[in-house]
Amino acid sequence: MVRRCIYCGTETDLSKSDIIPDALTNGKIINPNVCRVAHNNKFSDMFEDEVISKLAFITNELDIKSSKGNQYARYAANVIVDGTEYTTKMNADTDLFNKKIMRSVDGKSLIGPMDKIKKMKGIDYGKVTETDINQIEIEKKVSIDMGVFFGQKIHRLAAKIAFEWYCLNNNVTSKLSAFESVIEFIITGEGTDPVQIIGKEDIYGLINQMSDLGNHSLFSYVAGDGSVNVLVSLFGIVIYNVRICDSIIPECPYNAMFLTINLDAKKTGFKSVSKKALEQELQKGFQQVGMFNGFQVMCPCNINDNSMTCKMLYFLSSVYDANLPFNDESAEELIVVIKKHLNKVLNISALTIRGLKRFVNEHKGNIEKGIVFNPYGTNMKAIFTFYLIFATGIAENQIHSFEDLSEFVRTKFAGKEIAISEELCNILQKEMMESEHYSDIIKEGAKSIEEMRFD
Ligand SMILES: [Zn+2]
Incomplete structure (x- = not known):
């Protein structure tokens, strides 16, 4: 039997359509009866791309990568460092400061890697100060266009x-x-x-x-x-x-x-x-x-x-x-x-193996140097995720697979849905900081997570 496009009936140049656009999911489903140009490729420009870019913060947080670019979507955010607010487009919390220079919302300050700042023309060195950037202290504001x-x-x-x-x-x-x-x-x-x-x-x-x-x-x-x-x-x-x-x-x-x-x-x-x-x-x-x-x-x-x-x-x-x-x-x-x-949904996203591995990978440098927590940390999701790594690093917990970790979380937090609140994160951070060698435990935990496999 001849296959035809389900939209227009043509037999020529049929293609495989990703039913859910690739950038919105990690799992493909395909309809092979869609003509290539008019009813597959053109849909991207007509409506798909705009929706995908407006949902970028959600797909990024849920660790969904587009297979085409093999990277997480960039989204607009404001970050606050030492009371000054900067606007940026970002990919991951950790690459915020080591790649480019950001300008503050009021236009009065710049922030970026020292070597790049020094190369800029017309800089008054007397006004350049060094800031110690601790990922956990950074407050990030993202507004989603409802x-x-x-x-x-x-x-x-x-x-x-x-x-x-x-x-x-x-x-x-x-x-x-x-x-x-x-x-x-x-x-x-x-x-x-x-x-x-x-x-x-x-x-x-x-x-x-x-x-x-x-x-x-x-x-x-x-x-x-x-x-x-x-x-x-x-x-x-x-x-x-x-x-x-x-x-x-x-x-x-x-x-x-x-x-x-x-x-x-x-x-x-x-x-x-x-x-x-x-x-x-x-x-x-x-x-x-x-x-x-x-x-x-x-x-x-x-x-x-x-x-x-x-x-x-x-x-x-x-x-x-x-x-x-x-x-x-x-x-x-x-x-x-x-x-x-x-x-x-944004609260649970830390709890996928993909999300954990990505977090470990992005924070690898800091983990290897030895994480030092700031007791006034505000990035709740980062604190919660560090806690999962910490728990994995404690030998007595016997966490060797993602299933073990999920089971630990279920027992510890009693239930499937976890509300990541400021109160909870304060408790978790305190628990970690009271442990003498917490940065070593986190290092161990990160190693185990890197070895965990998708089944
Ligand atoms: Zn068609």
């Missing part, structure tokens, strides 16, 4: 992701007329906008139960009015509902599907024809292993099937098929919802 979550461009991106994923799973290999409306919106930005931002907390609750914070998730369902929809959750921060078409079409039998991609690129999901079919799969997936006080005891047949929980949650919930996608929250209320998830 408008990015509401713009037409992110709607087009969400619609593109939903549409290409839905087509991939239903083996769509040509342009179908039922999708005309969603296609028009993706490729021109005109026509009826099929995308709505979700404000309902129970939908976020459901997706967050089926995935981890920081994941991208896709969730297809048939709504109460018979329409086919896909929920697109970006990082667990914001969820969009995309209406794919008005009713189920014969070419697309699969309508109860789920996929989640975590920050270490692992994927979990399932694909089922309908909620009813999923129910039958669930029944087959369990076997009776005995009776207990008159109750049947059921066990999953395949304990390695980690999609089982997702299937159960999908089946048991009905929040999505009743009155979605309509919501009555105002833009202000939606911003509150998104900000709340954003803060949670």
